Amino acid sequence: MVNEICVHIMDIVANSLTAEAKNICIFITRDNKKNFLSMKIVDDGKGMSEEMAKKVVDPFFSTKTGKKTGLGVPLLKGTAEHCGGNFYLKSKVRKGTEIYSSFVLNHPDLPLLGNIKETILVSVISNPEVDFKFHYTINGNRFILDTKEIKAQLGDVPINHPEIIKFLRIYLDENL
């Protein structure tokens, strides 16, 4: 098990990037009343065949040559199922992949959510050519960060320019 839910997010996003995704949507929903936490990551990468989608939940399967283990997806599935939640993975070749997992919020073994701001910032800045859309909902209050919207304002200034990093850091601090 990993020590932060955010680590799983980064990990699944890394998979999406490997699959050459250009748009990645991340949905995180926390509801204290319903005692529920969920995360869903949807990408438009190259997707997987049905057969391969079944294999990726096996920790001893990897798409890379010379590597015998692939722990990202199995670890997430394990955490979700262990913490009283659900997990599913839907994928279509050339369409993309959707990975959903949910957790019981007060489950004693649930990892901390972790630093969501840093996770967003790191993903956006290190992949300027990819568009991210974060939907972060806490008890019904929704915050959305859409890099397409940001890039439309920026024009030719790159999103990883120091001034923009500064802006994003303050913006995330104020809104999350």
Add this chain to the structure above:
Amino acid sequence: MAKLTIEDLRKIKEKVHAETSLRDGAWRVKVTVHMGTCGIVSGAREVMSALIQEIEEAGVTDVMVTTSGCMGLCSREPLVTVEAMEQEPIKYEYMNANKMRQVFKRHILQGEVQTPFVLAKGAEIIK
């Protein structure tokens, strides 16, 4: 002070335009943080975060930050590759936020390779 909004970006854009000339794809140094499951679990995000913070504070626009997957040396993660123009790439092993700050200040900005943290020199060859 009022909260920042996405519209404020327009002002920042104008400021950036007034202060600097933007060069397309003119990177002096490319830094790759390896972010496979192994890297992320052993702290690659904190390393990347420290690097981004340093770039922000130093205000440098010629350092490109990127990520890549696992390169098969999971036990030595977090790994960082620093590739300066016309120089061999340097791979740093067992990185953390502080080492990253040192590598940024010494190697990336001043060109001094931080030998104690180096794993290897040269490009990755996958056989």
